[in-house]
Amino acid sequence: MTQPRLSRRGLLGGSVAAAGAAGAFAAGRATASEPDEAARAASYAFRGEHQAGIVTPAQDRLHFAAFDVTTDDRDELVALLRDWTEAADRMTQGGSAGEVGPVEGDPLLPPDDTGEAIGLPPSGLTITFGFGPSLFDDRFGLADRRPGVLRRLPHFPADALDPATSDGDLCVQACADDPQVAVHAVRNLARIAFGRASVRWSQLGFGRTSSTSTSQSTPRNLFGFKDGTENVKAEDGAALADHVWVGADDDPAAGWLAGGSYLVARRIAMRIETWDRQPLADQEAFVGRAKGSGAPLTGTDEHDAPDFNAATGTVTTIAPDAHVRVVHPDAHGGVRMLRRGYNFVDGSNALGGLDAGLFFLAFVRDPDTHFVPVQMAMARSDALMEYLQTTGSALFAVPPGVGEGEHVGQALFA
Amino acid sequence: MTQPRLSRRGLLGGSVAAAGAAGAFAAGRATASEPDEAARAASYAFRGEHQAGIVTPAQDRLHFAAFDVTTDDRDELVALLRDWTEAADRMTQGGSAGEVGPVEGDPLLPPDDTGEAIGLPPSGLTITFGFGPSLFDDRFGLADRRPGVLRRLPHFPADALDPATSDGDLCVQACADDPQVAVHAVRNLARIAFGRASVRWSQLGFGRTSSTSTSQSTPRNLFGFKDGTENVKAEDGAALADHVWVGADDDPAAGWLAGGSYLVARRIAMRIETWDRQPLADQEAFVGRAKGSGAPLTGTDEHDAPDFNAATGTVTTIAPDAHVRVVHPDAHGGVRMLRRGYNFVDGSNALGGLDAGLFFLAFVRDPDTHFVPVQMAMARSDALMEYLQTTGSALFAVPPGVGEGEHVGQALFA
Numbered sequence: 001m002t003q004p005r006l007s008r009r010g011l012l013g014g015s016v017a018a019a020g021a022a023g024a025f026a027a028g029r030a031t032a033s034e035p036d037e038a039a040r041a042a043s044y045a046f047r048g049e050h051q052a053g054i055v056t057p058a059q060d061r062l063h064f065a066a067f068d069v070t071t072d073d074r075d076e077l078v079a080l081l082r083d084w085t086e087a088a089d090r091m092t093q094g095g096s097a098g099e100v101g102p103v104e105g106d107p108l109l110p111p112d113d114t115g116e117a118i119g120l121p122p123s124g125l126t127i128t129f130g131f132g133p134s135l136f137d138d139r140f141g142l143a144d145r146r147p148g149v150l151r152r153l154p155h156f157p158a159d160a161l162d163p164a165t166s167d168g169d170l171c172v173q174a175c176a177d178d179p180q181v182a183v184h185a186v187r188n189l190a191r192i193a194f195g196r197a198s199v200r201w202s203q204l205g206f207g208r209t210s211s212t213s214t215s216q217s218t219p220r221n222l223f224g225f226k227d228g229t230e231n232v233k234a235e236d237g238a239a240l241a242d243h244v245w246v247g248a249d250d251d252p253a254a255g256w257l258a259g260g261s262y263l264v265a266r267r268i269a270m271r272i273e274t275w276d277r278q279p280l281a282d283q284e285a286f287v288g289r290a291k292g293s294g295a296p297l298t299g300t301d302e303h304d305a306p307d308f309n310a311a312t313g314t315v316t317t318i319a320p321d322a323h324v325r326v327v328h329p330d331a332h333g334g335v336r337m338l339r340r341g342y343n344f345v346d347g348s349n350a351l352g353g354l355d356a357g358l359f360f361l362a363f364v365r366d367p368d369t370h371f372v373p374v375q376m377a378m379a380r381s382d383a384l385m386e387y388l389q390t391t392g393s394a395l396f397a398v399p400p401g402v403g404e405g406e407h408v409g410q411a412l413f414a
Numbered sequence: 415m416t417q418p419r420l421s422r423r424g425l426l427g428g429s430v431a432a433a434g435a436a437g438a439f440a441a442g443r444a445t446a447s448e449p450d451e452a453a454r455a456a457s458y459a460f461r462g463e464h465q466a467g468i469v470t471p472a473q474d475r476l477h478f479a480a481f482d483v484t485t486d487d488r489d490e491l492v493a494l495l496r497d498w499t500e501a502a503d504r505m506t507q508g509g510s511a512g513e514v515g516p517v518e519g520d521p522l523l524p525p526d527d528t529g530e531a532i533g534l535p536p537s538g539l540t541i542t543f544g545f546g547p548s549l550f551d552d553r554f555g556l557a558d559r560r561p562g563v564l565r566r567l568p569h570f571p572a573d574a575l576d577p578a579t580s581d582g583d584l585c586v587q588a589c590a591d592d593p594q595v596a597v598h599a600v601r602n603l604a605r606i607a608f609g610r611a612s613v614r615w616s617q618l619g620f621g622r623t624s625s626t627s628t629s630q631s632t633p634r635n636l637f638g639f640k641d642g643t644e645n646v647k648a649e650d651g652a653a654l655a656d657h658v659w660v661g662a663d664d665d666p667a668a669g670w671l672a673g674g675s676y677l678v679a680r681r682i683a684m685r686i687e688t689w690d691r692q693p694l695a696d697q698e699a700f701v702g703r704a705k706g707s708g709a710p711l712t713g714t715d716e717h718d719a720p721d722f723n724a725a726t727g728t729v730t731t732i733a734p735d736a737h738v739r740v741v742h743p744d745a746h747g748g749v750r751m752l753r754r755g756y757n758f759v760d761g762s763n764a765l766g767g768l769d770a771g772l773f774f775l776a777f778v779r780d781p782d783t784h785f786v787p788v789q790m791a792m793a794r795s796d797a798l799m800e801y802l803q804t805t806g807s808a809l810f811a812v813p814p815g816v817g818e819g820e821h822v823g824q825a826l827f828a
Binding site: 061063065068072101102105106107109111114115116117118119133156159165178179185186187190191198199200201202203204206207209217220221222223224225261272273276278279280281283284290291292341343345346347348351352353354356 | 726761
């Protein structure tokens, strides 16, 4: 069902009682009458072959939340996913979370939108949903539909995970070019979930650390280096098919996931104060790239392929423990990821430093082949590890896109 | 001394050894050769009569940090303020934190800029410094220069302060239209302070909750309401003189503060999940304004003056405990504030909700007359208090602007 496109401006009167009539929306509250605002920012369709927020050109702000389902009733879970789908469909188009709006409803009822996004354009909002391994326990009858590779990530050396900021039954990734729009989305989805699911942990991020389109330049992480140079890009359909989208025959138990992906989320704290005291040459040796240009130490341009055999005498130019060597596809059978992480600063730590780092997000076709071996190699032998500590970790199956009249993950429950 | 205007792009070669020569900067690394980038964003002068970041049109992102001074040496404190001044002067103009740059220096030394802002325009960055009451203890010989009203704020009913996120010897307010630029500023000032001061607490914010210029519309807080409608604006010089800037004769002990201000910082957590379940009419009654337009319940336009005597029968239209009535200047001898707060979401709380709220920042001429009575009235009788809990609190004296060749707060140490 196509949702009417509501305005979230909420300034056109507070007594439109015919809230259920699509005609009333179209006449009284459509944004079509506000072309300037509509033009102010991009919007992305919520429905489609794949979920938005994966190959969508990475927006600059993130609010990510993991939820625990608090009901044991399968029907209530399905109803939640249906409600979330309708709300996400509206909000990504610049509309309200609910079908009435923040100020248009019965004043004796709580509004069905919280209002802080009134007047804000869509701001490129995407909302992407995922299912954690724990959703497939015995509560909802989904155990036999769990993909074989959807299980808690293994313990990696130097992980220091806080259970309170790891895992989750469900996840919501909200990306936008305005943090207030991303926060509004997660906050309203949490509100809608009341009594059925509650926020387990949430993470804000900024300054996308990867580009997902060839139209975007490569941004910098809080080590000051360009990050995600070799990312899978939206324009490379073959790479997406090989490395990001789950194939129809990948897992007999999980045909419902075909066209979806797996989302790895890792909260990686950086010891930035220690990093900042390292000589530039050491920083570049640890990464294997020049800090300014992002070029590999064997090249001059960011996108030059690193030459891992180049050496001065017996010393390779790119060190054995350089990050670019340890995680390079050449060392892992050619596997690539679509990374979509964000920088974060969460206040300060007990040592008088900033609690800062990288909230790593990567979409892969198979975590067992595309993430775990790469992360294991990095944890074991990457020079950067001295400056990193992973404090949160989660894996989610991201179902394919949502068709008209469907809710997210519908095939899983069919 | 005018600082050379450096680029922080850091892409013009890594071996400019004549780092101390201003001529080399002007020739090789000035942003003047990159007019497109320079035009991409506003920049504000760091030096001037008043510090920037007060009447400057409120930018959309905040990184605020409070520091503890870790040296007992007055000269080291002064040297820190001098170093901070020079770094702030550079960074607000789009330059690097240090005079060499993130990638231009000796590769065997740590860079004097951390690099994550390479390529980013000034983004309207302002950096505003303040001095907490504790700076005036017996460590630095400043006790007899402490303004009489610069002391810890009193305990207000319902305060639930965390000492770890309250107070501080020094503060830095970094505002910008790109969070990565604001974070880069605070991170580099913390790096520069190493061994002399360390971060006590820090707070990120977004979605400015006040406008400080008549050119700006009034934004919304996380209750969904417009916030700061009656704010003191940059264009109202008389109000600034009356309510924001400290006068030359305000305090005989603190002539050094003339032209400065006091900054009240309060981290106010909002019980947003409970708020979201209140009927719209109740929300509007608690605030005393319409949620959509922001108009007082007795008016139709946001900027209509509220009519506190209007009533239906014996019931006043604006309730006795409505926020707009309790804090209105008419109830407090006409005092006004220049508010400059931000929304925040700091992950989630133990109850399955979002740890969200308002990071309240207000600049006032005198906290004893312009803040404490208003806050006390609010804490005692404001209907909003049921949905608020203040978890952090601090007061700082904000010295006047910095002249050429001076460092911030120079008159305090003269």
